[in-house]
Amino acid sequence: NAGVMQNPRHLVRRRGQEARLRCSPMKGHSHVYWYRQLPEEGLKFMVYLQKENIIDESGMPKERFSAEFPKEGPSILRIQQVVRGDSAAYFCASSPLGAGTDTQYFGPGTRLTVL
């Protein structure tokens, strides 16, 4: 059973470009979470999605950031018009449908560098 997959692992963008980060949850998992982590800082929750629904986006900036988890295909975190401050590691995690707990299984992360 493959774990959570994220791609690309490293992404370099120039200021003003768009960044698209992809996340394929573990098989059988229908809950996806996106986090951002800066050096020497903790995990910051961004958004929680189920298939075709955004459940909680309270941690995501209202401008330039968007997320989706379509019926088919991976979850996408999209950052438009990137700025240097967007440089960070972005982690995706998934958890199973109907689980009584929120144990989350993380991907390896995408490291975004904005030049």
Place this chain on the structure above:
Amino acid sequence: SQKIEQNSEALNIQEGKTATLTCNYTNYSPAYLQWYRQDPGRGPVFLLLIRENEKEKRKERLKVTFDTTLKQSLFHITASQPADSATYLCALAGNNRKLIWGLGTSLAVNP
């Protein structure tokens, strides 16, 4: 607001000793608490979950305690090894399936 605090200073111990990491929380009564390990450049890995009605949980060399009166969890690694060196994160169950994360404590086990 809900808050989690972990030892901010790195913990350095000698191989073979027991490492003890602390997680304190305020303004919340979580149904359960989790511990994760994170290595540099990688995503966190789930280690243990303990529920509010459990005092202690063990898994191999790991032991977690949960004191809901003190609002504290302790994470112990017995017979520590250099391979245990990592950052350990505490997370508690929030609302709407959202975990609330501590900043983590860095552990270094010296051979």
